[in-house]
Amino acid sequence: MGMKDVLRHSLWICWKDLLEFSRSKLRLVMLVLMPLFMMVMIGFIFPSASSISNTPIALANNDTGSLGASFVQQLEIINNKTGMMKLSTATNFDDIKTKLQNSEVNGGIIIPENFSSNILAGKQGEIIVVIDQSNPQMSVTIESVLSKTVAMMGEQMAIHNLNVTYNVSVTRASSMITPYNVQFKGIVPGAPNYFQFVAPGIIAMVVMMALMTGLPHAISYEKDIGTLDGMLAAPISRLSIILGKVMAQTIRGMIQGFIILLLAVVLFGVVIEGSILLVIALIILTVFSFVGLGILITSFTDKEETATMVMMTLMFPMMFLSGVFFPIQQMPWYMQDLAHILPLTYATTALRKVMVLGADVPAVGTEILILIGFGVILLAVAVPMFRRAMSK
Amino acid sequence: MTDYSTETMQITNQFKCPKCGHIAEYPGRPNERVIVTCASCGTRGTITQPETVPSPQFTNGNAIEISHLKKMFGDFTAVDDVSFTVKRGEIFGLLGPNGAGKTTIIRMLCTLTSPTAGIATVAGFNVVKQNGKVRQHIGLVSEKMIMYDELTARENLKLFGNLYNIPKDALNQRIDELLQLVRMEKWADQRIKTFSTGMKQRINVIRALVNQPEILFLDEPTLGLDPQSTAEIRELTRRINIENRTTIILTTHIMGEADLLCKRIGIIDHGKIVALDTPANLKKIVSGTDVSAFEIEISNLNPRIMSSIQSLSSVKSLVQEDTTHLLIRANGGDAFDIIIDSLRKNGANVRMVKNLEPSLEDVFLHLTGREAREKVSENNVSAAGPGHGPRRRRASRRIR
Numbered sequence: 174m175g176m177k178d179v180l181r182h183s184l185w186i187c188w189k190d191l192l193e194f195s196r197s198k199l200r201l202v203m204l205v206l207m208p209l210f211m212m213v214m215i216g217f218i219f220p221s222a223s224s225i226s227n228t229p230i231a232l233a234n235n236d237t238g239s240l241g242a243s244f245v246q247q248l249e250i251i252n253n254k255t256g257m258m259k260l261s262t263a264t265n266f267d268d269i270k271t272k273l274q275n276s277e278v279n280g281g282i283i284i285p286e287n288f289s290s291n292i293l294a295g296k297q298g299e300i301i302v303v304i305d306q307s308n309p310q311m312s313v314t315i316e317s318v319l320s321k322t323v324a325m326m327g328e329q330m331a332i333h334n335l336n337v338t339y340n341v342s343v344t345r346a347s348s349m350i351t352p353y354n355v356q357f358k359g360i361v362p363g364a365p366n367y368f369q370f371v372a373p374g375i376i377a378m379v380v381m382m383a384l385m386t387g388l389p390h391a392i393s394y395e396k397d398i399g400t401l402d403g404m405l406a407a408p409i410s411r412l413s414i415i416l417g418k419v420m421a422q423t424i425r426g427m428i429q430g431f432i433i434l435l436l437a438v439v440l441f442g443v444v445i446e447g448s449i450l451l452v453i454a455l456i457i458l459t460v461f462s463f464v465g466l467g468i469l470i471t472s473f474t475d476k477e478e479t480a481t482m483v484m485m486t487l488m489f490p491m492m493f494l495s496g497v498f499f500p501i502q503q504m505p506w507y508m509q510d511l512a513h514i515l516p517l518t519y520a521t522t523a524l525r526k527v528m529v530l531g532a533d534v535p536a537v538g539t540e541i542l543i544l545i546g547f548g549v550i551l552l553a554v555a556v557p558m559f560r561r562a563m564s565k
Numbered sequence: 566m567t568d569y570s571t572e573t574m575q576i577t578n579q580f581k582c583p584k585c586g587h588i589a590e591y592p593g594r595p596n597e598r599v600i601v602t603c604a605s606c607g608t609r610g611t612i613t614q615p616e617t618v619p620s621p622q623f624t625n626g627n628a629i630e631i632s633h634l635k636k637m638f639g640d641f642t643a644v645d646d647v648s649f650t651v652k653r654g655e656i657f658g659l660l661g662p663n664g665a666g667k668t669t670i671i672r673m674l675c676t677l678t679s680p681t682a683g684i685a686t687v688a689g690f691n692v693v694k695q696n697g698k699v700r701q702h703i704g705l706v707s708e709k710m711i712m713y714d715e716l717t718a719r720e721n722l723k724l725f726g727n728l729y730n731i732p733k734d735a736l737n738q739r740i741d742e743l744l745q746l747v748r749m750e751k752w753a754d755q756r757i758k759t760f761s762t763g764m765k766q767r768i769n770v771i772r773a774l775v776n777q778p779e780i781l782f783l784d785e786p787t788l789g790l791d792p793q794s795t796a797e798i799r800e801l802t803r804r805i806n807i808e809n810r811t812t813i814i815l816t817t818h819i820m821g822e823a824d825l826l827c828k829r830i831g832i833i834d835h836g837k838i839v840a841l842d843t844p845a846n847l848k849k850i851v852s853g854t855d856v857s858a859f860e861i862e863i864s865n866l867n868p869r870i871m872s873s874i875q876s877l878s879s880v881k882s883l884v885q886e887d888t889t890h891l892l893i894r895a896n897g898g899d900a901f902d903i904i905i906d907s908l909r910k911n912g913a914n915v916r917m918v919k920n921l922e923p924s925l926e927d928v929f930l931h932l933t934g935r936e937a938r939e940k941v942s943e944n945n946v947s948a949a950g951p952g953h954g955p956r957r958r959r960a961s962r963r964i965r
Binding site: 181185188192193196398403408 | 675676677697698700701703705707708709710711712713715716720724725727728729730756772776
């Protein structure tokens with residue numbers, strides 16, 4: 174049987190699968206809804222430092238002197254500019270603790286009794302920041318925001334003191350107190366948001382899901398209802414069956430991938446820095462690197478139920494370990510090592526480099542080679558396994 | 566068994582010289598590339614012999630030859646050393662209870678599963694070594710319908726026609742003919758899911774005919790159909806066999822169906838062929854023995870009468886058909902007298918006695934020592950291969 178026949182038969186099987194798919198209205202709606210939900214969810218549930226606004230903070234001024242009040246005044250002036258906090262008053266630590274437990278506030282600031290007297294005595298004035306460790310994400314953010322604000326206020330106070338007491342000019346005073354000034358300059362123009370980070374990963378993930386869940390499901394379902402026998406009893410190559418199914422699932426996965434791309438650009442303001450053609454090529458390469466895995470699961474599982482279970486077990490670690498949602502660099506070293514044996518990691522990295530950083534082919538060369546390697550090795554194992562499974 | 570294959574087949578085809586237009590015949594094997602010299606202008610060139618669809622090789626007029634076929638699923642022997650042949654153009658029945666191994670045999674012959682041991686040839690081709698060629702010549706109507714619910718009847722036929730490389734125009738014509746054959750032209754562009762079970766099965770059968778197979782496998786084709794659809798499918802089976810000379814292998818657990826349609830029947834039980842002959846000859850097995858069957862109508866039938874008959878040593882089986890009718894199978898030449906005596910003694914009011922012709926059911930009972938319908942209704946979980954759906958229980962009560 175020539176390759177031409179294999180291809181022709183697989184196109185017919187692909188035609189059949191897509192026709193079946195397009196006849197189900199619910200499936201068509203889901204095709205669009207799934208990526209939309211995913212983008213909205215992922216884009217809004219993960220907090221970042223810059224996204225903090227109007228966070229309720231309790232303030233307890235226990236200072237006996239007057240400096241505490243001026244501290245509060247300054248804090249309010251700064252807060253009016255940034256709008257980060259919504260300040261409310263509290264009496265003491267226990268009061269703040271109760272309010273935290275009742276979820277009325279997310280953090281607290283205490284100015285102790287001896288604040289003024291310490292400063293007037295030439296000592297440092299202490300500020301206590303109260304955080305809720307049971308909410309690690311929030312407490313880390315508040316910790317950093319409040320300590321930065323307090324430090325900034327300290328600097329300004331020092332500059333003011335130098336200026337007033339010793340007649341040092343404001344510029345000179347600031348260079349004396351903070352000799353080093355850090356400026357951040359990103360390589361991406363504009364201000365990239367979390368969508369920009371997460372969109373390439375979701376595209377890679379949806380394409381992976383289409384092949385890893387769609388393919389075993391499509392074949393084990395036909396096995397269960399008995400229609401696969403019709404194809405197996407026809408004079409066609411086993412390769413045509415799997416190829417046709419792969420094509421249909423790939424098209425489905427790509428459509429979803431492009432819906433995400435479109436949503437990301439239109440609704441969430443994601444800018445594609447690199448070449449769109451390279452993005453498409455990388456999506457196809459991602460498909461290629463996952464096909465083998467999909468076929469392998471298909472050959473191992475005889476029933477639809479088993480296939481679903483195996484896929485879920487494999488997919489969740491992949492989703493969370495491959496840097497789709499969280500940067501790999503944040504993980505402990507052993508998890509990082511694990512992430513580096515997953516093809517999704519490389520697909521995500523490559524897509525992110527191209528979409529966010531505008532990288533060209535040489536810049537993602539390593540990832541491309543690794544993805545091709547994954548694809549070739551997995552296919553070399555999977556195709557003979559599939560042939561064997563089909564003639565049991 | 567002779568092993569025919571295209572690898573050794575010599576074919577001769579005409580080729581035209583590209584230079585001088587001289588047409589000559591060159592021999593070769595299918596798909597072979599041969600270097601030839603034009604006889605008229607002396608140009609040397611390469612020709613490629615076309616790949617031909619191998620024609621079926623019916624050795625000794627046999628469509629199917631099976632020898633010592635065996636299939637194991639783990640420790641379980643589903644098919645145990647089965648040997649038989651199916652003649653070209655006949656309807657051959659495989660009769661047996663569920664789980665006897667009928668479907669497994671069909672699956673091996675259709676190249677869907679490979680035998681553990683033994684050889685089988687279909688249309689002259691080995692089902693393992695030449696499975697591709699076997700597939701060219703067979704059609705399969707499986708117990709589970711091979712159709713896609715979301716597709717229309719025509720789309721289903723189109724898909725499978727294209728998998729058999731049928732040219733577009735020929736395929737469209739073929740699809741129309743097949744739809745006419747089962748009077749489904751009106752429904753051609755409706756989705757399968759809107760059809761009744763009977764309509765579905767008609768499409769399911771013609772789907773297997775789309776490649777004009779020489780050999781058609783029908784695995785329980787009337788299962789779950791209403792009486793009208795059952796009759797239609799049986800009629801269709803007969804027509805396909807007569808009009809196209811298609812060899813048909815039919816599996817069934819319904820004795821009447823096998824008796825009605827099949828020229829020869831293989832009775833299979835526990836993976837073994839226990840008898841194989843024409844229905845008439847099979848019945849002779851029983852009539853040659855002293856087993857006899859009666860239908861007796863007793864107006865005052867009660868449990869006491871029944872247990873008295875059951876206790877007779879010559880009675881082999883007793884079936885209560887309804888409130889007044891009994892079906893009795895008994896051994897021995899004097900069985901009739903003994904039964905009538907016993908009935909009189911128990912005050913039975915015998916209205917009618919009918920001596921029954923031996924049926925395939927009797928043959929089966931005689932050969933396996935049990936009734937097929939018992940297995941059908943009480944043991945409907947098959948031990949091997951794909952599952953069989955639940956069956957309706959027979960209304961009649963049986964007493965042993």
